[in-house]
Amino acid sequence: MRVDGVLFDIDDTLVDTRGAFGHSLAAVARRYLPDLPTGRYPELVSVWRADAGGHYAAYTRGEVGYVEQRRARTDELHASFGGPVLDDEGFAAWDELFLAAFEDAWTAHPDVEVVVDKLLGAGIAVGALSNASVELQSAKLERVSLLDRVPMLVGVDTLGVGKPDPRVFLEACRLLGTAPERTVYVGDELDVDARAAVAAGLVGVWLDRPGERRLPVSPEDLAVARQAGVRVIASLAELPRVLGI
Missing domain, CATH: 3.40.50.1000 (HAD superfamily/HAD-like)
Structure with missing residues (x-):
C-alpha cells in the first residue's frame, strides 16, 4: 500500500470520548438521577452513545443544531431513567454541568x-x-x-x-x-x-x-x-x- x-x-x-462520557454522565446522574444505583451508570453511557433517536446523525446532516440535538438526547435519557423534565433554564444548568465534566475528562x-x-x-x-x-x-x-x-x-x-x-x-x-x-x-x-x-x-x-x-x-x-x-x-x-x- x-x-x-x-x-x-x-x-x-x-x-x-467513551470514558469522558462516563465521567460527565456520572456527574449528571449524581445531581439529576440520585436514585439510580451507580452500578447502572454504564447504561447511561450506552444509551447516550447509541442515540436511538438519531439526533446526532440529524445534526451531521445539517438538519438540527448542536445544542438542539443534545437537548433532545437529554430529554430521552431522562425519560428512560426517570429523570426530571427540564425547562430551558433547567437544561442550561444540566448542559453546563455535563460539558464541564466532559471537558475535564478528555x-x-x-x-x-x-x-x-x-x-x-x-x-x-x-x-x-x-x-x-x-x-x-x-x-x-x-x-x-x-x-x-x-x-x-x-x-x-x-x-x-x-x-x-x-x-x-x-x-x-x-x-x-x-x-x-x-x-x-x-x-x-x-x-x-x-x-x-x-x-x-x-x-x-x-x-x-x-x-x-x-x-x-x-x-x-x-x-x-x-x-x-x-x-x-x-x-x-x-x-x-x-x-x-
Whole structure:
C-alpha cells in the first residue's frame, strides 16, 4: 500500500470520548438521577452513545443544531431513567454541568502518541476529520497535546454536513494535500468512517477497539466491508504494520 496521508477520526479513535462520557454522565446522574444505583451508570453511557433517536446523525446532516440535538438526547435519557423534565433554564444548568465534566475528562488513548510520531517520521501527512465542530475538536486535540501534530482539517461545520457524505473526505484530502486513493482514513465506526471512506475513494481502516461498540456490527456487515477493502485493526499500534511502515 502506497500511502501519502492518514486522516484520523477523533472521538474514540484519538480521544477516549467513551470514558469522558462516563465521567460527565456520572456527574449528571449524581445531581439529576440520585436514585439510580451507580452500578447502572454504564447504561447511561450506552444509551447516550447509541442515540436511538438519531439526533446526532440529524445534526451531521445539517438538519438540527448542536445544542438542539443534545437537548433532545437529554430529554430521552431522562425519560428512560426517570429523570426530571427540564425547562430551558433547567437544561442550561444540566448542559453546563455535563460539558464541564466532559471537558475535564478528555484524554488521548495510550496508543496514539507513538503511532502519530511514527507516521510523521515516515513522511506521511497527518490530519483530522470529524463529525463535530472544528472549534470543539480543535479544543480536544489541544487538551491532549495533539493539535500541533494532528491539525483539525474538516468538521461538520466546514461544509455544513458530515460523514458519510463523500465531500467531507475529499475536502480533508484537499487540505491535507494528498490524493484520496493514497490517503487512509481511520475511525471507530464501520459505517460512517471506514465504509464511507472507501465509498469516497480513500482507504478505509476500522478501529474496532475492545469494549462495547456504539452500535452493533453483524458478521455479515463486517464481511461486506472487508470485501469492499476495509482493513480492521483493534489498536492504533497495528496501523503502521497495515501501512507497511
